[in-house]
Amino acid sequence: MAGGDNGEARSWRRSKTLIIFTATLGLFTENFLYGFVVPILPYMIEKRLNLDPAYTQRFTTELLFILGLVSVPAAPIIGHFADKTTSRKIPLLISLVGCTIGTLLVASTPSVWAVYLGRILQGISGVGAWIVGFAMLTDAAGPKHLGKALGFSGSFITAGVLTGPVIAGAFLQWFGYWAAWSVPLIFIAICFVARLAIVEDRRPAQTKVSTTAALDRDESSPLLSSDAYRNEREVVAPEEAKTQHSRGFYSIMFSQGSTYAALFNVAAFSLVISGFDTTLPVHLREEFGWRSAPIGLIFLGIQIPSMFLAPFVGWLRDRVGLRWPTTIGWAVSTPLFWFLVVPGKDNFLGVGDGARGQAAFAVTMVGIGLAWSFARGAGTFQLTMIMHELKAKDPNVFGPGGGSSRTFSMTETSFAIGLVLGPLLTGALADVVGFYYATCALACVSALVSINSWIYFTHKAPVREPLADEEA
Template structure:
């Protein structure tokens, strides 16, 4: 009776639903923390650290830049180590502890060095959570539902990046400093609860040479276990194939054009998101005279349509592949990015910065939110599909540990690269030649991503799991 109750109580803890929720919550939280400090940094630098306001812009750029910078070398190392362990739960908990310590260092701001150390720790821990969380998500979803899972996860990731500044700015303005920090700390608390509640299935993939004990004799077996088709060398042939050395992960992946196209998709998407974080608030304040509340709400125009459409887009990808949705999504985004820079006080094309211009800007943002549903998460999906295709041809191609974590270390590195390049490129263009040219650069980037997606992305449904795997 007790065993039956225990099995009932543990069944929900080992369910795929909880695994997906835990992974998605972790991904949302890590990206929420990236953007959360954007509007609160000036207060930390000038009020809590009592530094001269002339240092604010430089320190803000450095503290945002360093998190993406530290993730790039950390991701391959973490991915390699994660593929060496069969546990997902332990690395997730370790990354959560590191992220909590880093967040407390940033929030308490005892001195400037501690803030830098906190951001570095957040970057490393966030990279670990990203890689292991995505690997756990794909393991739980399976190949059949991979498109829907990654599409929904991509929506929550972008929601974290975009809503972080909105929440911190509103709470700091309407309440106080520590009430603002209560939001990310509460999210970290929820992550702890979910990760400790989660139970992993113990799946051992050991090769068993025989079901008979070494000392026992199987009387039904032939005296010579040989196959006439290969001259009696079946046993040795099998042993050699099992022991065949795996090929290098990076040499295999980077010999395929779809890998480069997928990484370009990830980097381009990250550049645009971080570029919006950098340039939109200043542009909307200077051109339209908007205050923090409407500036924050404009990010919802990007996010809400994408979240609503994510399951439908995932379903579409699972059935027709990635090439058409992704290439067309990027292609349609290009003119929309260009038009974002048109409404301004320069009255370019007669749009202006009045009610007409502001309405045109908001409509363009909402249209981007809809179109972006088709490109969100496409790079990660393509990399994962490529990995599954390679493993389908040769199960030993990446070794017995597989390659899920290293695949997501590639996406994390590319995403981090975008977080570094986005503010640098768009910020520099907006400062020197104006917001119009910053959005024009994003339009050109969208065009390049569309071309590469059309040439290299998969034009078929992803590999389906076998019935037995699906049910397990």
């Protein structure tokens, strides 16, 4: 009986449900931390570090910029080793330890350099969590249900982006500094418990298993994705595997023209997000006199629509492809970015900075959130489809280790480039010529991505790889 109970416990701990929950929770926490620090940064800079308020915009730009800067070289390195390791649990735990140390350094703010070091650790750890977490998620879902899986996880990821600044601003104003920081630390603790609970089957990346041995494996083992199970069931000659692997993952992926369009979409989206994070808090304080709580709440308008629409958008992408939803999302965003500068003290178009102006600003943010629901995650989806299409034609095209982690390292690198460029572009423009030109720059980026999406994004449902039980 005891042996049966232990077997049931291990079966639950290696279930696909736990895998998806753990990966999604990690992605939620990383986004929560990124958004959390945005409305609290002015307080950290001016009150805890005792710096002149005139430097607030500059240090806000630098602290958001550095997160992307360290991610650019870290992503391909982490993706390379993540595809080679036989365990995804270990990289996830290491990333969480780094995230914990970095968060404690940022929260305690003992000095400017300690805060920078904390942001660097958060950036590297976040890259690891994103790459490995998304690889776990997509492998478990398979290409047939990729849109729904990314849509489901996207709702929670968006919830992290949404609740981060809201909780930071509200808790800071109502309960104090450390009460605010206790929330992300609690989420990190829950992540530790979930990641320790996982019991992994050995991934087949490093081992060749015969068809008989694969068939003898416990059929209830749900950690095996379609890709992993396919690798076990197919007997690959060593010479063939070596030849396929020698072609190089990145050379194969970059031979596809739509790869560039997908990465451009990812980079543009993160550029706009980080550009908002860099300039909005200071702009809202100067134009409307808002404090941390309402500044945090304004991010609700841009995130809530995405949280609720993400499953529908994922379903839509599974049915009609990416071209129409993504193009429309970016195209509608373009004029809305420009309209953000209308409400304000300058009384542009007679809107003003009173109740009507503030309401107009909030409604515009909601409109952007609705439009972004159709563009969010499109680049990642497109790149993942490219990977699955190549593997459907040749299961060994990326070698025995597969390509999931390296695929997400590409999207993470592109996202990091956007995180670098966003604060530099909008922060510099806001400092030199004002918020108006910063948002106009974002509108131009949005228009370019809309055109790029229409030309290069696929207009068909994802290719479905055969599942293991269908191959028999």
